[in-house]
Amino acid sequence: MRVHVADHPLITHKLTVLRDKTTPSPTFRALAEELMTLLAYEATRNVRTEVVTVQTPVAETQGLAISTPRPLVVPILRAGLGMLEGMVKLVPTAEVGFLGMVRDEETLQPTTYAERLPDDLSGRQCFVLDPMLATGGSLIAAIDFLFARGAEDVTAVCLIAAPEGLAAVETAMAGRGDVTIVLGAVDEKLNEQGFIVPGLGDAGDRLYGLV
Ligand SMILES: O=P(O)(O)OC[C@H]1O[C@H](OP(=O)(O)OP(=O)(O)O)[C@H](O)[C@@H]1O
Numbered sequence: 001m002r003v004h005v006a007d008h009p010l011i012t013h014k015l016t017v018l019r020d021k022t023t024p025s026p027t028f029r030a031l032a033e034e035l036m037t038l039l040a041y042e043a044t045r046n047v048r049t050e051v052v053t054v055q056t057p058v059a060e061t062q063g064l065a066i067s068t069p070r071p072l073v074v075p076i077l078r079a080g081l082g083m084l085e086g087m088v089k090l091v092p093t094a095e096v097g098f099l100g101m102v103r104d105e106e107t108l109q110p111t112t113y114a115e116r117l118p119d120d121l122s123g124r125q126c127f128v129l130d131p132m133l134a135t136g137g138s139l140i141a142a143i144d145f146l147f148a149r150g151a152e153d154v155t156a157v158c159l160i161a162a163p164e165g166l167a168a169v170e171t172a173m174a175g176r177g178d179v180t181i182v183l184g185a186v187d188e189k190l191n192e193q194g195f196i197v198p199g200l201g202d203a204g205d206r207l208y209g210l211v
């Protein structure tokens with residue numbers, strides 16, 4: 001498994017505002033989208049392309065186009081939805097599938113409550129979006145789901161990870177398919193409630209309000 005932690009002052013600046021508990025939902029939503037766009041640059045480094053010919057006003061030349069089958073972007077509901085626009089702005093031809101997952105607050109185990117994905121993901125390049133990688137349970141379940149449908153390589157983009165969760169994903173994915181994790185930051189630890197420290201609190205609640 002490849003892990004890339006973004007090291008850029010613009011990303012750290014935006015994450016700092018996102019972490020601030022006084023940042024209101026509209027600003028939080030705008031920042032989650034902007035951060036995704038910045039991380040997409042790294043996440044799509046290995047997006048599959050094919051050579052195409054293009055006629056400029058001056059000459060014929062060769063360039064690259066994102067190849068088919070088109071990449072599949074999968075935001076994990078709810079919180080991953082806050083990153084979707086930031087990704088599809090950069091890759092407008094991508095298809096979008098949805099996975100709804102929620103973590104039990106006591107056991108910290110994830111359950112999948114919604115799924116709208118192609119039945120056959122053979123040969124597909126998938127991009128999973130979820131701002132928080134805490135215990136890693138949700139991300140492991142999401143990647144397992146995609147591999148079970150035949151996905152070939154999966155890149156997950158998370159804004160903040162806990163070291164414990166990152167290690168759990170690494171262990172679960174050892175010897176499996178092609179997995180890359182792109183992160184805005186790796187924080188200090190998880191607390192007893194399974195929240196990332198310092199983190200930013202509950203990303204879903206901060207994006208969309210308490211439920
Ligand atoms: O790494 P884990 O320990 O599995 O925790 C991370 C998950 O928790 C959050 O979702 P949550 O369950 O709060 O759902 P929500 O997006 O609807 O708020 C987050 O968006 C991840 O999906």
Ligand SMILES: O=c1cc[nH]c(=O)[nH]1
Binds near residue numbers: 199203204
């Ligand atoms: O810190 C955390 C952990 C899980 N989910 C969140 O939204 N935040």
Ligand SMILES: [Mg+2]
Binds near residue numbers: 202205
């Ligand atoms: Mg939540």
